[in-house]
Amino acid sequence: MPSADSEAYVRRLIDLLRSARTAAGLSQQKLAALSGVDLGVISRAERHERIPSLAALRDLAIALQLDWGLLCSQAGNGEGV
Secondary structure (H helix, E strand, O other): OOOHHHHHHHHHHHHHHHHHHHHOOOOHHHHHHHHOOOHHHHHHHHOOOOOOOHHHHHHHHHHOOOOHHHHHHHHHOOOOO
16 A cells, blocks of 8 residues: 555646646547557546556656656655646
């Protein structure tokens, strides 16, 4: 079972990805097509209903042309949307 700290970190990471997606004007469907991540995974993650794999999160970041290391650092520093 993940700790509260690790769960909060992943939630911040997901929020940063969602913010980048909306800033780019992409729908969840378009992001799914660009990233190869299932639409349901994206939808449930953005609603904080389910934590996706780190590989899926990384694939979303790549599709959004985000620096994975910087994104992880921002989430770790508590930087959110």
